[in-house]
Amino acid sequence: MGFVVALAAAVLGAAGAAAPSELSDQLQASLARSGVEHPVTAVLLNFRSYDTLLEIGVLVIAGMAGISLASTNALEDPALRSADSLLYALQRWFVPVMLLLAAYLLWAGADRPGGAFQAGAVLAATGVLMRLGGLPMAFIRPGILLRLGLVLGFAVFLLVAVAGALNGEAFLAYPVTIAGGLILIIEIGLTFSIGMILLALFVAAPVTDEHEPEEGGGL
């Protein structure tokens, strides 16, 4: 109860404080140099890209922990999910539309709400739908392709960051002329990796417990 009171006091205290107003002015002033037109994307992938780099690092670690906890049996047998014929028919319509939506969100991130995280989540949702519909997905097997897919976004991001540092600028500072292109490249990598990580976390969950006793029986 004391915690609730302290929390309420903190919230009320924060609500009373004046919001820092100079931040949005600074952002508007330097938006032209960011390479994108949407202020949120400019902050996430240019001005505060260090935070985003660490975020995708955390996601990669979470994905690795997820797939290492999974039993390999569950990952390698896509037929364990019950294949519903209605779901299968529906996803033949849904999957292309969702892939298109993910691509749109990725592209829209430059000048309106959207971006890599949202597009990656839609990509992962597409994968979940495919998985539930019983579509075989060989690429999600624990192998070199899965590992490469998981780290691709982080690797591209880090590469661009280090290249900027080697080029004589600060770590994670992009040259103004090609900032837009670099952000797009990073976002494509991030979208792919975020989709793979979220999907791997879903697929890595043990599919059925009933199959475990049967393994020893040799059925």
Added chain:
Amino acid sequence: MSGWLDGLLVVSLLVTAVAVLLSRDLFRAVVMFMAFGLLMALAWVRLQAQDIALAEVAIGAGLTGVLLLDAVSHFRRARPQHRSRGTE
């Protein structure tokens, strides 16, 4: 008009949040959690944070909900099995 909408949104957010916490049935709690996520996304839109609203719908309500539903189904499957193992 928008004041009524915001008030309704706050009330329904609180109701769904309490329903998630107090629900005895795990499936019901997960459904309530997803409803909470969708309402929260509406709240983000009202706060003019469309980016967070998109992420909330996709990750908060969608993917987390699917993962939680998956976990609930595992719980349901695991419990009777352990009982039958105990009696055998």
